[in-house]
Amino acid sequence: MTAAPIRLSGVEVAFGRTLALTDVTLDLFPGVTGLFGPNGSGKSTLLSVLAGLVRPTSGAAHHSGGPIRAADEGWRRLVGYAGHEPGLYPALTVAENLGLWAQLFDAPVRRVDEMIERLGLGDRRDTPVRSLSAGYKRRASVARALLHEPHVLLLDEPYANLDDDAAAAVSAAVVEWRGPDRVGVIATHGAKKVKAFADAGIILKHGRVVSYRRGAEQLAEPPIATATPGSGA
Amino acid sequence: MATEATGRLVKDAGNGGFVSKTAALVRKDLRIEARGRDTLPPMLAFTLAVVLLLAFSLPDASRLDRPVGLPTGGTLLLADVLAGFLWVTVLFAGLIGFARTFEVERDGGALDVLLLVPLDRSGLFAAKAVSNLVFVVTVETLLLPVYALLFGIDLGSGWAALVLVVLLVDVGFVCVGTVFSALAAQTSSRELMLPLLSLPALVPVFLAATELTSDLFTGAGLDDVAARGWFTILALFDVVFATAGALVFDFTLE
Numbered sequence: 001m002t003a004a005p006i007r008l009s010g011v012e013v014a015f016g017r018t019l020a021l022t023d024v025t026l027d028l029f030p031g032v033t034g035l036f037g038p039n040g041s042g043k044s045t046l047l048s049v050l051a052g053l054v055r056p057t058s059g060a061a062h063h064s065g066g067p068i069r070a071a072d073e074g075w076r077r078l079v080g081y082a083g084h085e086p087g088l089y090p091a092l093t094v095a096e097n098l099g100l101w102a103q104l105f106d107a108p109v110r111r112v113d114e115m116i117e118r119l120g121l122g123d124r125r126d127t128p129v130r131s132l133s134a135g136y137k138r139r140a141s142v143a144r145a146l147l148h149e150p151h152v153l154l155l156d157e158p159y160a161n162l163d164d165d166a167a168a169a170v171s172a173a174v175v176e177w178r179g180p181d182r183v184g185v186i187a188t189h190g191a192k193k194v195k196a197f198a199d200a201g202i203i204l205k206h207g208r209v210v211s212y213r214r215g216a217e218q219l220a221e222p223p224i225a226t227a228t229p230g231s232g233a
Numbered sequence: 234m235a236t237e238a239t240g241r242l243v244k245d246a247g248n249g250g251f252v253s254k255t256a257a258l259v260r261k262d263l264r265i266e267a268r269g270r271d272t273l274p275p276m277l278a279f280t281l282a283v284v285l286l287l288a289f290s291l292p293d294a295s296r297l298d299r300p301v302g303l304p305t306g307g308t309l310l311l312a313d314v315l316a317g318f319l320w321v322t323v324l325f326a327g328l329i330g331f332a333r334t335f336e337v338e339r340d341g342g343a344l345d346v347l348l349l350v351p352l353d354r355s356g357l358f359a360a361k362a363v364s365n366l367v368f369v370v371t372v373e374t375l376l377l378p379v380y381a382l383l384f385g386i387d388l389g390s391g392w393a394a395l396v397l398v399v400l401l402v403d404v405g406f407v408c409v410g411t412v413f414s415a416l417a418a419q420t421s422s423r424e425l426m427l428p429l430l431s432l433p434a435l436v437p438v439f440l441a442a443t444e445l446t447s448d449l450f451t452g453a454g455l456d457d458v459a460a461r462g463w464f465t466i467l468a469l470f471d472v473v474f475a476t477a478g479a480l481v482f483d484f485t486l487e
Contacts, residue, residue, distance in 0.1 A: 053345055055487075070348050071483055077351040085342020091265045103257050104350045128268075129341065144346070 005030065005183050006050065006068070006152070010059035013045050020045040022207045024059070028183050029214070031199030032174060035187040042207040043187035044084060047154045050185060051081045080150030082158060086141040090130035094121055094140050097129060098147060105148035115143035118176070120169045134161035142170050146177055153177060153184040159193055167193055254352045258360035263367060265337050272333045276326045276372050283322045284376065288383045291315070312450035315384055320442045323373060324435065330368045331410035332427050334361055335418040348486060355479035357486070358411060362478065365407040373399055386450060394455040398445045401467040405438040408474040415485040441467045
């Protein structure tokens with residue numbers, strides 16, 4: 001991998017007349033980057049661009065191996081993604097879901113049990129996902145994204161609906177996943193939780209990067225603007 | 234230690250094989266249907282309702298080569314009418330099922346994750362097509378005996394030929410239905426879009442199906458039926474749409 005495994009250059013994403021991202025230019029380096037900003041600031045869209053699920057209207061998103069596109073099977077192999085929705089089949093149990101995704105992502109079977117243990121899902125492993133609370137679904141979603149030990153981990157609000165213990169389990173799983181050539185991006189309102197272990201922090205506002213700090217700088221970041229009620233996602 | 238339930242789904246994990254992943258996706262769809270019963274019951278309910286209505290509305294079917302008068306003038310063999318209704322029933326029952334092709338992914342937001350699976354998109358197409366094929370064949374397995382019973386259809390040795398026709402029709406039908414269900418799934422009015430998109434493409438396959446079935450109903454042998462060329466048309470249709478479906482599925486999901 002190069003010094004900047006992921007590079008976005010002038011990325012703009014428009015949904016109809018609405019600009020979700022405007023002129024986003026940044027390099028993402030190995031480590032965990034917190035992605036902060038109020039509702040509607042473009043965090044989820046940026047994660048979708050990084051996953052290759054949304055193609056920029058203009059500008060370019062590249063990784064060290066080429067353009068970022070979900071159509072590229074090589075890129076798909078590298079990515080672990082947990083979006084807004086859990087990405088799990090409601091009729092299947094937690095263990096069945098993780099077992100299925102493990103097979104599809106070429107993860108060894110033992111990872112299913114490891115992630116169930118790591119994320120504190122042991123007492124719900126045979127519960128259908130549709131019967132889980134929102135917090136358990138979130139944990140199962142993070143477990144799914146980590147199953148194949150991806151090189152690029154993209155988590156959208158992984159702390160939503162989690163109590164302190166569950167949030168700590170998620171943080172511990174991400175910290176354990178972190179490696180010298182791995183790039184993680186966590187979009188969250190829970191800035192404090194991510195700042196505890198993040199290597200960099202990005203603040204988005206109205207689809208623009210208003211701050212990008214790395215290393216010790218980001219730890220000194222002032223408190224992130226909280227969500228504005230009713231501002232939309 | 235993996236539970237039995239996990240073990241059933243995790244077969245050959247780590248092999249990364251196209252076939253094993255595709256099979257895992259099919260098993261997933263069938264298991265979800267077995268638990269949720271969201272797709273087959275409406276298909277079957279529609280099918281049985283149509284067959285019952287036909288049983289009360291069509292004339293005595295004791296002679297399938299009997300001419301039936303048309304309101305617009307002229308006549309038609311009863312076998313043609315029955316063959317037409319048979320395939321119209323299969324067509325619309327199938328469309329009911331195809332409309333739900335990606336609903337299992339939509340329910341839990343799994344479509345995005347599925348699009349990131351390191352499996353050639355032709356594998357996703359094959360998995361969805363096979364799942365749809367199972368649903369359509371299940372409907373036909375119940376429909377054909379009921380149809381034969383209610384309308385006194387005795388094909389004798391012609392049943393084997395009818396099964397061949399059904400299989401050839403089904404392959405093309407599910408390939409077209411699966412591709413267009415993926416396209417329709419990207420739109421907000423997918424229930425409307427699916428028939429609008431797929432019906433024009435399905436005309437040739439159901440035309441061939443009706444012609445072949447009508448001939449079989451009137452006692453024509455397989456050789457006679459094959460000589461008219463409809464088998465070739467169906468086989469070509471299957472090859473073209475199975476190949477095209479596998480190739481374009483990537484773009485339909487983008």
